[in-house]
Amino acid sequence: MTDLPISSSASNTNKGKDSHNNYLDETLNQKVISRRQLFTKGAKAIGAVALMGSLPEILAACGTSSSATTNSGATGSATLPKANLQLNYLENVQFAGSFFAEEKGYYRHYGIDVTLLPGGPNLAPEPIVASGRALVGITHTAEVIQAINNGADLKIIGACFQKSPTCIASRASAPIRNPQEMIGKKIGVSPTNEPIWQSFLKANHIKASQINVVTVGFDPTPLATGEIDGLVAFYTNEPIVLRLKGVPTYAFLLNNFNYPMMDDVYIVRGSDLKDPIMSKQITSLMSGESKGWSQAIAHPDEAAKLAVTKFGANLHLNPVQQKLDAQEQNQFVSDSNTAKHGLFWMTPQTIAGTIKSLSYGNVKATTSMFSNEILSKVYRSGIKL
Amino acid sequence: MTTLFVSNRKNLTKNIFNLKYSHWIxxxxxxxxxxxxxxxxxxxxFAKHHVVPTPVSVVLKIWQxxxxxxxLQVTLSEAILGWVIGNTLAVVLAGLSLLLPxxxxxxxxxxxxxxxxxTVAIGPLLFIIESPFDAKVTMSVLSVFFVTLASAVAGFRAASRTSLELISSFGGGKWAMLYKVRLRASIxxxxxxxxxxxxxxxxxAMIGDYFGGQAGLGVxxxxxxxxxxVSRTWAVAVVATVVSGIFYALIVALAKVFGIGVAISTEADSVDPKDKKYPLPVSILFLVTKAIIGTILILLTWNLAVSLSGLSSFFVKTPIDIWNYLTLGSSAHLHQQVILQNLSITLYHAGSGWILGTVAAITGAIALILSPVLSKVIMPLILVLRSVPLVAMTPLIALIFGRGLVGVTMIAAMVTVVPSLVTISDGLKSSPGCALDVVSCAGGNHFQLxxxxxxxxxxxxxxxxAKISMPGAILGAVLAEWLVTGNGIGHAMAYDVTGSNFSNLWSCVTAIVVVSxxxxxxVNTMEKTIRSHLSVQ
Structure with a gap:
């Protein structure tokens, strides 16, 4: 803990006694909660079994119940409350800040024991957070807004990427430089990117019929093979992958063409924000996250190393690609806004821009879906910007 | 050694070895x-296509x-647990259904x-209610349960009627029949x-990895x-295939050890005589009544499960929610229309895939029975094909066959062809020995047999x-629509998951399940009719 380069502010030490008492209360509450959770977990399992209309899950639950109990029972780290952070993809350098926070003990320093839950191309983080399985989730903006409109009690509490890295990638030999140049071309869109794609077309007054849209999976092979001319991609991922494979690409950001959009937003349950205990846990988690990202931005090479050798060790990640990715993504995480207000901060302008962009796809967002309340607590308690 | 003697006791030892050897070669x-x-x-x-690596580079990658x-450890621990749980449940339920028909x-x-x-639809739900490991085990359970249940039920019924009557005449009850005859005959x-x-x-387990994970072949x-x-994608596919093949071969080998001396029934099936007593309209009435009672039971269980689970109504819907979604409000009609439209696309895909797969399976099965040597050589390769993770093949299939009807047909056909081939060639072999002998003795050749x-x-x-391959073809079509074509109900469900449109997702799931x-x-009714018709002859 001594190597923590954090300027813990005086306000923290002033509140020494108070926070000690809070701490006791919290641990007591935690015990109660964890017991209650056990019960609800059991009830959920039974419900789930009946829901599936078959019995396999009963046995599945029985067969692995030992692991479940060790998870909830392992209070070896005694006093710290536990929480899950649901990522929206496999553990690659895209989540560098979380890796730093975990590896260097920032989460723990701010009073929370965080487990990172890797995601996948077909996992939606919204129900995971809405169900309470994860305290905080990272997800795409359009998806969480749709979830809220479909009845999920969720709030956006920060944006990791101030502008979306979503881009249209094309072969450098046949570059697509702006939205108008997509007309008449074959563009690959994966189901995950479909909502963003639709609204981007409207924002630029292009009809879907003017473009030959091809549904693709999650890999950029069709662009390399020439099966498609363009691909809705992540600036920090597919173009780099293709470049390393000897397929040079050109890419333009959707963000620069009538489609300003925050991305990789942090989401929590609305009810948790109103609950003082949960809200405190979220603040702890986001404090660790902020500290982690400030380190990741400063040390992209170390970030890549953490992804390749530790967190994504079993994914057989390409170290060169991860390093390039880490360097490229910094421009999305930190800009003049974050220098002024702190990482993840959502200014009224970026929120308004995002809402307008979303409206093109009939995704109706309102300012009340976004809240800087947690971040203001994070930065009030004295994290360096 | 002993198994060889037992299974081929009519042949000379030398011949057995020669035969074995030549098949290997x-x-x-x-x-x-x-x-x-x-x-x-x-x-x-394929050199410029970035899709097909050379076998040498694949092997090298596996080594590196x-x-x-x-x-492999992670995937195997999920798969083995899923296999054990799913199959135990299947066998127990099959046994129960014998005692309580x-x-x-x-x-x-x-x-x-x-x-x-x-899986596109159920995956997200499993990851909410279970830990990722448990969710993957459950997905594994779901993919084995029905296949084994169907074959166990068929196996228990395969007991020869004479043996059952023997037990019955010695005063043995259902338990004795199950224990002494049916269990052995079902092997x-x-x-x-x-x-x-x-x-x-x-x-x-591998498809479960598409919902996230730290380690695993799918990850x-x-x-x-x-x-x-590319070479790593294929390397993983090869490793998964080899391991699946070993897993498969191990069970077959184990079964051979237990199978010694078991008399395999020559009777096609012992049809419940009660089935034939009723005239057609009455039995149809019975079927309809059963279906209605079954539906009500399922709907009640579903409703009860949702209210007991305490899960948020945001992502768990009751039958009433779905009814409302499809019938109430101004957009209900639109909802219905879109789902029916998508469903018809999916059924079109599945149907063409099923037909292609079944025709291929019949052709293959006939070729195999006509040439026993070919059968011994090709069969293991076909079973290997069954263990190729389909997901790894989709980019290749899309490249070769395109992202339209042909591509999706190929994927649905691939799901259909192997299980059908195995079942149909087993069927061709299961003809009663006496019937075959009559034709052989009269000088009939392979073709006449x-x-x-x-x-x-x-x-x-x-x-x-067809009972297994029809739902299988639908499953394959849904998978292909999700990953390749971008239309039909498979695509709609993937879209619903990302947009958290759970009302539509559950409606799609209901539609697919009802159709299956x-x-x-x-098909079951047709099968029963034909079986009873055959046993009359």
Missing amino acids: GSVLVSGVILLLWEVLALTL DHFYSTD KLESLFLSFGVMTYAVP PSLVSGLSVSAPAAILG VMLQAQQQLA LSKIRTMYALPALFTA LVLYYL
Whole structure:
């Protein structure tokens, strides 16, 4: 803990006694909660079994119940409350800040024991957070807004990427430089990117019929093979992958063409924000996250190393690609806004821009879906910007 | 050694060894030719496509990546647990349905439902209510349960009636019949279910990785695909296939040890005589009544489960929610229309895939029965094909066959062809020995045996195959729509998951499950009719 380069502010030490008492209360509450959770977990399992209309899950639950109990029972780290952070993809350098926070003990320093839950191309983080399985989730903006409109009690509490890295990638030999140049071309869109794609077309007054849209999976092979001319991609991922494979690409950001959009937003349950205990846990988690990202931005090479050798060790990640990715993504995480207000901060302008962009796809967002309340607590308690 | 003697006791030992040896050489030769063809194609036709690596580079990659030992361990522990749980449940339920025959159709309905529920839709739910590991085990359970249940039920029924009557005349009850006769008679069919479900268990665990994970074959494959690490994508596919093959072979070998001295029934099936007592209208009435009661039961269980689970109504919907979504409000009509439209696209895809797969399976099965040597050489390769993770093949299939009807048809056909081939060729072989002997003694050759006897007795097998391959083709079509074509109900569900449109998602799931169930019972009725018709003759 001594190597923590954090300027813990005086306000923290002033509140020494108070926070000690809070701490006791919290641990007591935690015990109660964890017991209650056990019960609800059991009830959920039974419900789930009946829901599936078959019995396999009963046995599945029985067969692995030992692991479940060790998870909830392992209070070896005694006093710290536990929480899950649901990522929206496999553990690659895209989540560098979380890796730093975990590896260097920032989460723990701010009073929370965080487990990172890797995601996948077909996992939606919204129900995971809405169900309470994860305290905080990272997800795409359009998806969480749709979830809220479909009845999920969720709030956006920060944006990791101030502008979306979503881009249209094309072969450098046949570059697509702006939205108008997509007309008449074959563009690959994966189901995950479909909502963003639709609204981007409207924002630029292009009809879907003017473009030959091809549904693709999650890999950029069709662009390399020439099966498609363009691909809705992540600036920090597919173009780099293709470049390393000897397929040079050109890419333009959707963000620069009538489609300003925050991305990789942090989401929590609305009810948790109103609950003082949960809200405190979220603040702890986001404090660790902020500290982690400030380190990741400063040390992209170390970030890549953490992804390749530790967190994504079993994914057989390409170290060169991860390093390039880490360097490229910094421009999305930190800009003049974050220098002024702190990482993840959502200014009224970026929120308004995002809402307008979303409206093109009939995704109706309102300012009340976004809240800087947690971040203001994070930065009030004295994290360096 | 002893197994060889027992199974082929009519042959001389020398012949057995020669035969065994030559089949081995045949299999190796065919594999060699395929590998060579692959290498040549990869270096020429596919060289610029970034999709097909050479076999040499694939093997090299497996070596460099240390055989994916950590990922393999994770996937295997999920798959084996899923296999054990799914199969135990299947066998227990099959046994229960023998003791309580009234429950059989209920269990089978649940089986079909577990099989028909698309992973795209059920995955997110499993990851909410369970830990990621448990969720993957459950996906593995779901992919093995019905296959084994169906073959166990068929196996228990395969007991020869004379043996059962013998037990009964000595005062033995249902338990004695189950224990002394049915259990033993069921072994061949059961083993086919248990062995086919081994690769399925691994595939189930791997598809689970598409919802996230730190290690696992699917996780590596996913990352490799995204990073365009082509040789690694294939390397993982090869490792998964080899391991599935070993898993499969192990069960077959184990079964052989237990199978010694078991008399395999020559009777096609012991049909419940009660079935024939009623005239057609009455039995249809029975079927309809059963269906209505079953539906009400399922709806009640569903409703109860939702209210008991305490899960948020945001992502868990009751039948009433779905009813409201589809009938109330101004946009209800639109909802209905879109779902029906998507459903018809999916059924079109599944239907063309099923027809292609079934025709291929019938052709293959006939070729195999006409040439026993070919059968011994090709069969292991076909079973290997069954263990190829389909997900790894989709980019290749899309490249070769396009992202339209042909591509999706190929994927649905691939899901259909192997299980159908196995079932149909088993059916062709299951003709009663005495019937075959009559034709052979009269000087009939292979072709006459086939046309006069085997085809007739294989007809029920065609329906048995259809009971599994029809929902299978739908599943394949949904998978292809999700990953390749971007239309139909498969695409709609993937879209609903990302947009958290759970009302539509659950409506789609309901539609798919209902269609699969209806198809299953239609084929089941046809199968029963034909079987009873055959046993009359």
